[in-house]
Amino acid sequence: MTMIIPIRPDVSISANQAAIKAAREIADLLREKLNAVIGLATGGTQVAVYRELVRMHKEEGLDFSHATFFNLDEFIGIPPDHPQSFHRYMNEHFFNHVNANRRHVHIPNGMSNQPLAESARYERMIKEAGGIDLQLLGIGRNGHIGFCEPGTFPNSKTHATALTPETRKDAASSFGGLRHVPKSAITMGMATILRSKRIIMLATGKTKAKAVEAMLTGPVTRDCPGSFLQGHPNVSYYFDQSAYARVAIAQSMPTPQP
Numbered sequence: 635m636t637m638i639i640p641i642r643p644d645v646s647i648s649a650n651q652a653a654i655k656a657a658r659e660i661a662d663l664l665r666e667k668l669n670a671v672i673g674l675a676t677g678g679t680q681v682a683v684y685r686e687l688v689r690m691h692k693e694e695g696l697d698f699s700h701a702t703f704f705n706l707d708e709f710i711g712i713p714p715d716h717p718q719s720f721h722r723y724m725n726e727h728f729f730n731h732v733n734a735n736r737r738h739v740h741i742p743n744g745m746s747n748q749p750l751a752e753s754a755r756y757e758r759m760i761k762e763a764g765g766i767d768l769q770l771l772g773i774g775r776n777g778h779i780g781f782c783e784p785g786t787f788p789n790s791k792t793h794a795t796a797l798t799p800e801t802r803k804d805a806a807s808s809f810g811g812l813r814h815v816p817k818s819a820i821t822m823g824m825a826t827i828l829r830s831k832r833i834i835m836l837a838t839g840k841t842k843a844k845a846v847e848a849m850l851t852g853p854v855t856r857d858c859p860g861s862f863l864q865g866h867p868n869v870s871y872y873f874d875q876s877a878y879a880r881v882a883i884a885q886s887m888p889t890p891q892p
């Protein structure tokens with residue numbers, strides 16, 4: 635098997651240091667382009683990114699007031715103030731603490747009774763904003779990006795999708811049991827994400843090691859939506875040592891002879 639490893643990131647760092655590097659890349663863009671369009675992600679991995687962005691706002695005056703924000707996804711069927719909604723996450727970790735203009739903050743409406751129309755509206759808004767300058771991403775254990783679950787087509791736009799059993803299981807403890815986890819979500823599609831001018835991929839912790847390996851060294855396949863990033867010309871990868879461990883082992887092995 636040919637192994638293509640596109641990058642050798644600085645991975646001798648902690649999860650927190652990786653997140654801080656990702657936050658600094660966002661901050662650098664904002665300083666260059668005040669009205670940048672930034673795509674945001676949720677999840678445990680990203681908490682440290684928002685902590686650093688909030689710190690830079692408070693201590694260094696980092697200005698978010700001219701920027702536009704689009705979140706990747708939202709669960710269908712839970713209200714914005716639900717403790718596990720991505721609306722709530724974004725407010726608690728980020729928007730309540732910075733000077734973003736709320737009129738320029740966009741998150742899919744998971745309470746819409748017309749998810750198809752909501753998805754089309756969201757896609758249109760991103761286009762009208764001029765597309766995403768920089769999209770922050772994490773990766774799920776099953777290789778999902780946003781809620782582009784395994785099986786998602788690379789040409790997909792914002793859409794409503796069923797959540798896989800693995801994704802629902804990963805969310806079960808935070809929802810207080812699997813039966814409380816929504817069964818579907820609205821997510822940017824792979825094409826929506828891949829049209830971003832620049833992408834930051836941040837993954838930390840050993841539970842992500844297999845997904846990171848598949849994303850970087852496996853075939854480009856719908857089985858691992860993260861692998862579609864291999865075709866994007868401008869991705870910054872940030873990993874800690876644990877998330878990168880399996881790739882590091884593969885890199886240290888001799889190249890197989892034909």
Ligand code: PGA
Nearest residue numbers: 677678679680772773774
């Ligand atoms: P996590 O989620 O940061 O909570 O691990 C990442 C994802 O599922 O995309």
